[in-house]
Amino acid sequence: MLTIHQDNTNRVYCANPLALARGLQVGMLFSDARAFCPDLHSAPADPPADQRLLAGLRRWATRYCPWVGYEDNGLVMDVTGSAHLFGGEAPLCELLAARLARAGLAVQIGLADTRGAAWAMAHVGGGGIIPPGQALDVLGPLPVAGLRLDGATVTALQRLGIYTIAQLASAARAPLARRFGQGVLLRLDQALGAQPEQISPGTEPPHYAVRISLPEPIGHEADVMAATSRLLVQLCRKLTDNGVGARILHLVLRRVDQHDARIELRLARPMRDPARILPLFQRGVSAADAGFGIDQMRLIASVTEPLAPEQLGAGGSAKRDRIDDLITRIGTRIGIANIQRFVPRDTHIPEHGFALVPAAYSSPQSFPPPQNPRPLIIFPPEPLVADGPEPPPHFRWRGMSLQIARAIGPERIAPQWWSDDPAWRSGIRDYWRVETMQGRRLWLFYTPQAPGWCVQGEFA
Structure with missing residues (x-):
């Protein structure tokens, strides 16, 4: 018998004839089914x-x-x-x-x-x-x-x-x-049979692949790129008709010795513009081994994504396209997932306010201005020798003797109970913005539950 999780409970999804003969029904609660048949064998369904x-x-x-x-x-x-x-x-x-x-x-x-x-x-x-x-x-x-x-x-x-x-x-x-x-x-x-009923056959998913057979084997890079351009025009026409863009492309070069040379191109964004995609194949084609010649070429869009129509002449689109092409070019050398960008996160924990995500699978986002100023440089907390809940007038940090000229605070930040972060298990922190006589502008915090001071950041 198979079960499925619905409406915050497990229900019978499918039962064999033996289970049905013992009174079980599809849709009944799994707990009721176990009451009917204590020796019931079940597994989760996978629709x-x-x-x-x-x-x-x-x-x-x-x-x-x-x-x-x-x-x-x-x-x-x-x-x-x-x-x-x-x-x-x-x-x-x-x-x-x-x-x-x-x-x-x-x-x-x-x-x-x-x-x-x-x-x-x-x-x-x-x-x-x-x-x-x-x-x-x-x-x-x-x-x-x-x-x-x-x-x-x-x-x-x-x-x-x-x-x-x-x-x-x-x-x-x-x-x-x-x-x-x-x-x-x-x-x-x-x-x-008193009323007609038609059968609607299932449609085959579109297959984004094109092929060209060459009358004579080719091996020069310029010839391969020219044939790739013809394939790209046909493939991008299919992609445009179905409203999608290619994310991963495979160019298969079949040689006369019946061996294949495969070139994989992972794009930073879904694309269907032949003029933009063709130069990105240049490095892979130049490194491919043509052997005694190539007599057939296939271009396959193995991964596609929906691509909405874009407004012509939209501001910033040309700059965005150049950045995407640059990410794709660098990604062919070091792996497209290794190119990352910072994106903001919705949290008040200072060191968790951003995340590193692959640039090819994310969009640039602007960081919202914080309610309270945050330092330009944040580092792991560095303890200070000081007592009391008020900022110490004198303290030593990184071998320097500093004297506080002005302190603004405190800003109390509580840990997130759902986040298991060892650095925040000690409890709340009271943050202070401190300006020293020596010109340093530091970010200090005090932990009331375990009295102690630490430096965690420095303002520009």
Whole structure:
């Protein structure tokens, strides 16, 4: 059984037939399920992984029919006109079940004239094929949950004494429509074929890759760059049509000896401008080994990100582009993640007021002006020999004897209880801005809970 965390509690996400036979239901509290079955074995669900598996199965299923779409936790296939290629509907279902079983997947396949009837057979009918024109005869004994109704509607119908699809089909339609709306009758008509229902096939994600085959092998750097320029124009046209920009590009050079030379380009920002991207390939192309010649080239955008249209002539855009290109050029040498910038953090702890983040994956931000002045230089606290909560008139620091001319404070800063910082475990600090007779402007603090003085910064 699989569980999922919803509404601040764990619920049953999926259960096998043995668990369902013992009274467990999808959606019930996990604590209630454990009360029913103390020896229950469970694991956390991973819906994103399920979706990736389902996407892979959809691509695999297109070998049997061209129209394959998603349906809850399964697939819906329109095999009209393609079942005869595999010997008929029954052999096709057997073939699908056998091949999925070899892959370790247990499935239930329902096949019918309508999408709703096939769904009912696969989910509550145990799988099988409904002969043409016999949908009501086969679906009649099945519960109304087989009509893709929500749980509240199924419960309300059961309270009225309607448990099966046959009972629902024989009930008066006008009272049902007044009580439940047209949704219940629409699902019934779709399952029985009275109302049409189309299948929307899943779309393949765009593949950002272009290729060029050369009539004669090339090896000169200028020729490779010229071919790369042609590839970039085609690739950037695809990126523009889909509103995205390339973040990581791979240029694959296939040599005549069937070996590949691969050039990776990591961009500081999503880009789709061929004129800007082409010079960034210069260093990689010059270092590539062409061997006895290159007869084929492929350009792949392996990682893309959405890129909104930009206003032409916007102020500062040219300067920003030059900075991004510089980050990309340096990143090809030392690694783009090693180029970092300072960004502000929302905290009152002095040494935590900024963070170092990769420049390629962040935007420049201005530091908000602090309520109280902060020193230009901050260093780890350096203890002083002094007593009392007031700044000492004389003290020694770094071998210098200093005398205080003016002191402003205190500014009390309390530690953040959610941050486990060893430097702040001692408690609160009272900060003072101190100007000395010798010209030094220092930042001192006093700790009342463990009496002592320290210097932590120096003003310009």
